[in-house]
Amino acid sequence: MKLFLVVGHGLSATTQRDSHERSQFAQFSANVVREVPGLTALIVDNEPNLPFFWKPQFDSGGHDVAATAYEDLLARTYDAVKGAAPSVRVIGGGLAPRGTDDPHRLRTHSPTAFIHDLGAAYRASGRSAPLMDAFAIHPYMRPHEPPTTAHPGTTQITVADYPKLVTLLDEAFRGTHQRGRTLPIYYTEFGVQTVIPRSKRSLYTAGTTPKAELGVSAATQAAYYREALALAYCQPTVKGLFVFHTFDEPNLDGWQSGLYYDDRTPKPSLRGFRGAVSALRKGRLTNCRG
Numbered sequence: 001m002k003l004f005l006v007v008g009h010g011l012s013a014t015t016q017r018d019s020h021e022r023s024q025f026a027q028f029s030a031n032v033v034r035e036v037p038g039l040t041a042l043i044v045d046n047e048p049n050l051p052f053f054w055k056p057q058f059d060s061g062g063h064d065v066a067a068t069a070y071e072d073l074l075a076r077t078y079d080a081v082k083g084a085a086p087s088v089r090v091i092g093g094g095l096a097p098r099g100t101d102d103p104h105r106l107r108t109h110s111p112t113a114f115i116h117d118l119g120a121a122y123r124a125s126g127r128s129a130p131l132m133d134a135f136a137i138h139p140y141m142r143p144h145e146p147p148t149t150a151h152p153g154t155t156q157i158t159v160a161d162y163p164k165l166v167t168l169l170d171e172a173f174r175g176t177h178q179r180g181r182t183l184p185i186y187y188t189e190f191g192v193q194t195v196i197p198r199s200k201r202s203l204y205t206a207g208t209t210p211k212a213e214l215g216v217s218a219a220t221q222a223a224y225y226r227e228a229l230a231l232a233y234c235q236p237t238v239k240g241l242f243v244f245h246t247f248d249e250p251n252l253d254g255w256q257s258g259l260y261y262d263d264r265t266p267k268p269s270l271r272g273f274r275g276a277v278s279a280l281r282k283g284r285l286t287n288c289r290g
Contacts, residue, residue, distance in 0.1 A: 002040040004188070004242070006094070007032055007077075009045065012055040016073055026076035030084035041089035043136055043188060044077050045070070047096040049109035058103035066109060067117035074131045075122075091186060092132035097139050098156035110155035111137060112168060119172025119180075130178045134239065135169060138189035143214040147228040159187065159228050162235045185237050189244040191257025192216060192224045194267065196248075203262045207252035215256060222272030226285075229276050234288035243273075 007029045009016060016022040033039055048054040048070040057066045078090045095115075099108035109117075122131055139158040141147060150160040157165050166181055173180030195215040196204055207213050216224070225243065232241045248258040259270045279285040 003036070003038055004041045004043060004091075004186075004240075005032065005036065005039055006043040006046060006188075008053075012051055012053055015054050016069070019072065019076075022069075022073045022076050025073060026080035029077045030080035033081050033085040033088045039085070039088050041091050041134070041186075042077075042081055043091040043094055043186075044074050044132070046094050047138065048094070049099050049111060049114040050096050051107050057107045057109055062103035064109065064113070064117045067114050068121040071118055071121035071125065071131065075125065075127055075129075078131055079129070089133040091134045091136045091188070093136045094188060095137045095157075097137065097141075097158055098154075101155065111157045112155035112164075115165075115168045115172050119176075122173065122178060123176060128177055132178070132183075134184040134186055136186045136188040137165065138244075139187050140189070140191060141224075143193065143211070144216060147224055147231055159190070159231045159241075162231070162238065166237065182237060184239045185235070186239055187228075187232060187241040190228060190241055191244045191255060192221045193255060193257045194218055194221050194269070196252070196256060196261070200261050200263070203250065204248075204256075205251040205253075209253055212252045218268040219272075221257075221267070222269035222276075225269070225273050226276040229280055230286040233280055233286060 009025060016025050029042060029044070033042060046053055048066055051057050054066050054070070057064070059065050074092045081088055081090050095111040097111060099110040099113070100106045101110050101113045137157060139161070141149065141158050147159045149158070151158065152164065165185065169183050170181035193215040195213070195217065229241060232238045243257070243259070245255060245258045247260045247264060248256040248262045250262045258267070259273055260266050276285060
């Protein structure tokens, strides 16, 4: 097994506010790679385009500040990790798949805007070294939306929007010391939430939000995971897809995308998922045509 590790600061209240705190984060990351043998890659933070994880997103004038601050964090962490363990890959991004780009409403960044601003911040820094060895994104679809659905007219990015993502990376970093179009991509969170059957409801805490209990059947979950694997397999620069979660969260306000229920018993989708992975490894899942 290949070991990938996410190093994050937690939620927005503990966002790294200045160069000193970002240097502390970078040094901690370097210590981690020294102490964890056999580490393949380190993912730098989580969904910095959302205020739930990273604040502020915008300044008082409505201008982006999150991407600029994250660029500085990523640069410092890249240098520290490479100094400690040159073979460990540094993965940047970890972006949520959608956002409003409105500094007054929700105050979230779309991945489209964030990538553009990250590239602009990198260019403005004058840095002559890369920021990352690979790029991560969390291409969740909306409930009941299959992975094959693309969004060419919007700023969101899911698995079927791979051409859009590659174009954005190319535009952001073309002509710099950071790879763009050929940058490896990892889908480091991808999940399809299922409806919990009545026989398992007692295991879970009831949801309090309107969308808490939305989901698809286990059969649809298996089909969607198969479709997502087939799409990712045929995308030349995609190097991995990580299913989030293995086990359901017990609170229905959380995420029930696991292949196992909260009591660790398998969902009916597990067999289909295993079959899809087996077919992929044998080169039989898809022929990547048309």
